[in-house]
Amino acid sequence: MGPAGSGKSTYCATMMTHCQTAGRKAHLVNLDPAAENFEYEPTIDIRELITLEDVMEELDFGPNGGLIYCLEFLINNVDWLEEEIGNYDDDYLIIDCPGQIELYTHFPIMRRLCETLGRLNMTICGVYCLESQFIEDKSKYFSGVLSAMSAMVNLEIPHINVMTKMDLIEGDYGNKPIIEEEDEDDAETAAEKKRRKQRRRRRLMEKAMTDREMDRYLEPDPMLMTEEVDSVLNGEQPSARSLKFQALNQAIVQLIDDYSMVRFIPLNITDEDSVEYVLSHVDNSMQYGEDLEPKEPDEAPENE
Ligand SMILES: Nc1nc2c(ncn2[C@@H]2O[C@H](COP(=O)(O)OP(=O)(O)OP(=O)(O)O)[C@@H](O)[C@H]2O)c(=O)[nH]1
Numbered sequence: 001m002g003p004a005g006s007g008k009s010t011y012c013a014t015m016m017t018h019c020q021t022a023g024r025k026a027h028l029v030n031l032d033p034a035a036e037n038f039e040y041e042p043t044i045d046i047r048e049l050i051t052l053e054d055v056m057e058e059l060d061f062g063p064n065g066g067l068i069y070c071l072e073f074l075i076n077n078v079d080w081l082e083e084e085i086g087n088y089d090d091d092y093l094i095i096d097c098p099g100q101i102e103l104y105t106h107f108p109i110m111r112r113l114c115e116t117l118g119r120l121n122m123t124i125c126g127v128y129c130l131e132s133q134f135i136e137d138k139s140k141y142f143s144g145v146l147s148a149m150s151a152m153v154n155l156e157i158p159h160i161n162v163m164t165k166m167d168l169i170e171g172d173y174g175n176k177p178i179i180e181e182e183d184e185d186d187a188e189t190a191a192e193k194k195r196r197k198q199r200r201r202r203r204l205m206e207k208a209m210t211d212r213e214m215d216r217y218l219e220p221d222p223m224l225m226t227e228e229v230d231s232v233l234n235g236e237q238p239s240a241r242s243l244k245f246q247a248l249n250q251a252i253v254q255l256i257d258d259y260s261m262v263r264f265i266p267l268n269i270t271d272e273d274s275v276e277y278v279l280s281h282v283d284n285s286m287q288y289g290e291d292l293e294p295k296e297p298d299e300a301p302e303n304e
């Protein structure tokens, strides 16, 4: 789950590849009636039941209303899904959902879907994706935190939040280097050497600050929001709008702080360890593997 473009389908494809490499059987389920193409062919696909294109054409819906219609149609014809899932009730299914936020927050559709899966004895874990680009704008980031929290509270299923697209971040968490090694030059003078070392020290400090700043977004630090309000208040032109919303912002900060339920697990899809780390959190919340059959001894590597 997660807002439009937050990397849900990429998450699904990454996990499919990861599971296949690890020899774990996984299937992709597509619940996005507007989806166009997938890296992996979905095993179960809502588009076999209904497509957004047909709904828009035949019923004259716009894209958002049409999408809600499609999912309501799915819920009203849930025996189709039950039948499809019936063939895979021992397997690991990765379900790609649409990005319309209202599906998780104020329509009971996803909740009903979870109840159906629960009835089929499937163990579920909700994975909420928020993209790392959200941190560029604190208000946008906090609205993301609130929507993650809202999905979590509404669905009442084991839930993890993932900060996607971490490869676009600087520092330890991402791929963008801050420190570029400068080669030692035999001909450099003592003063040049000193300046090179100073530059390196400064970059190391910048990097530590970037990593620390990132931590405040992974474990939402409500002070980030207060800082934004303060900086506006101390700025040259405090906008009437931010003054007006100060009490509301404070209340939101308080809410996030009181619940302290939201934290994000960073996902860098270019780093296998990061992918494995996210998957292990999902497994853990579903207690995946606890009731799997133990391996036969003859499957163990011979020379051990
Ligand atoms: N660099 C980078 N780009 C990513 C990552 N994940 C997704 N993207 C890009 O972000 C865009 C949206 O990704 P999707 O996976 O389609 O996002 P989505 O949440 O499924 O989008 P909708 O289904 O339209 O809501 C695409 O252009 C992806 O290539 C990532 O981890 N790193």
Ligand SMILES: [Mg+2]
Residues within 6 Å of the ligand: 008, 009, 010, 032, 035, 096
């Ligand atoms: Mg998608």
